[in-house]
Amino acid sequence: xxxxxxxxxxxxxxxxxxxxxxxxxxxxxxxxxxxxxxxxxxxxxxxxxxxxxxxxxxxxxxxxxxxxxxxxxxxxxxxxxxxxxxxxxxxxxxxxxxxxxxxxxxxxxxxxxxxxxxxxxxxxxxxxxxxxxxxxxxxxxxxxxxxxxxxxxxxxxxxxxxxxxxxxxxxxxxxxxxxxxxxxxxxxxxxxxxxxxxxxxxxxxxxxxxxxxxxxxxxxxxx
Numbered sequence: 334x335x336x337x338x339x340x341x342x343x344x345x346x347x348x349x350x351x352x353x354x355x356x357x358x359x360x361x362x363x364x365x366x367x368x369x370x371x372x373x374x375x376x377x378x379x380x381x382x383x384x385x386x387x388x389x390x391x392x393x394x395x396x397x398x399x400x401x402x403x404x405x406x407x408x409x410x411x412x413x414x415x416x417x418x419x420x421x422x423x424x425x426x427x428x429x430x431x432x433x434x435x436x437x438x439x440x441x442x443x444x445x446x447x448x449x450x451x452x453x454x455x456x457x458x459x460x461x462x463x464x465x466x467x468x469x470x471x472x473x474x475x476x477x478x479x480x481x482x483x484x485x486x487x488x489x490x491x492x493x494x495x496x497x498x499x500x501x502x503x504x505x506x507x508x509x510x511x512x513x514x515x516x517x518x519x520x521x522x523x524x525x526x527x528x529x530x531x532x533x534x535x536x537x538x539x540x541x542x543x544x545x546x547x548x549x550x551x552x553x554x555x556x
Contacts, residue, residue, distance in 0.1 A: 336515075342501060343450060344501075346422075349419065354386060358370070380524065386407070477505075482511075482512035486513075
C-alpha cells in the first residue's frame with residue numbers, strides 16, 4: 334500500500350529535547366550547591382523519563398523518601414522551561430519539507446503529556462504544520478500499547494498499513510507494529526547504552542533523519 338503519512342515520536346526522534354532536560358537537572362544540582370554531573374549521564378536516561386533522569390542526576394534510588402519531591406520539582410521546572418533549548422534534530426527540518434512537498438501527512442505520537450508537548454510544538458512553529466498530536470492524555474494506554482497509533486490513524490482516516498511510524502525506543506516499534514503501521518527505528522535518539530535498535534524488529538533502522546529520504550522514496554514508488 335502506498336505511503337500516506339509519517340508519524341514521529343517526539344523526544345529523541347523528531348526533536349532534540351535533551352538540552353532542556355539537562356539544563357534543568359544541572360540547575361537543580363547547582364541550586365543545592367552540588368557539583369554538576371556529566372551531560373551524557375542525564376542524556377542516557379531520557380528514555381526512562383523524569384524518574385530515571387532524577388535518579389541518575391542525584392544518584393538516588395526512587396525508593397528514598399526525598400526522591401518524589403525531587404521528581405515533582407523537576408516536572409514543575411520543566412513545565413515552565415520545556416521549550417527553551419529544544420530544537421529539531423539536524424536534518425529533520427529538511428525531511429519535513431520533503432514530506433510536505435510529497436503531499437504526505439505528518440504528525441506526532443508521543444508519551445509526553447500534552448501540557449509539555451503542545452507548548453514545544455507551538456514554540457517551534459510545528460503545531461500548525463503537524464496534522465495530529467497524540468499524547469497519553471488522549472488514550473487509555475500509552476506506547477508500547479498500539480492504542481495511540483490506532484487512534485492517530487483513525488483520526489486521520491488512514492489505513493495503518495499506509496503509515497510509517499518513526500521512533501527511538503522499542504516501545505515505539507512495538508506500538509507501531511501492533512497497530513499495523515510500518516516502522517522505522519532511529520539510532521540518533523535517546524537510546525540507553527545497553528539497548529540496540531537493530532534488535533527491535535523495525536522494518537528499517539536509520540542513523541540520521543535524512544536517511545529517511547530513501548525510505549520515503551522507496552515507499553512512494555510502490556503502487
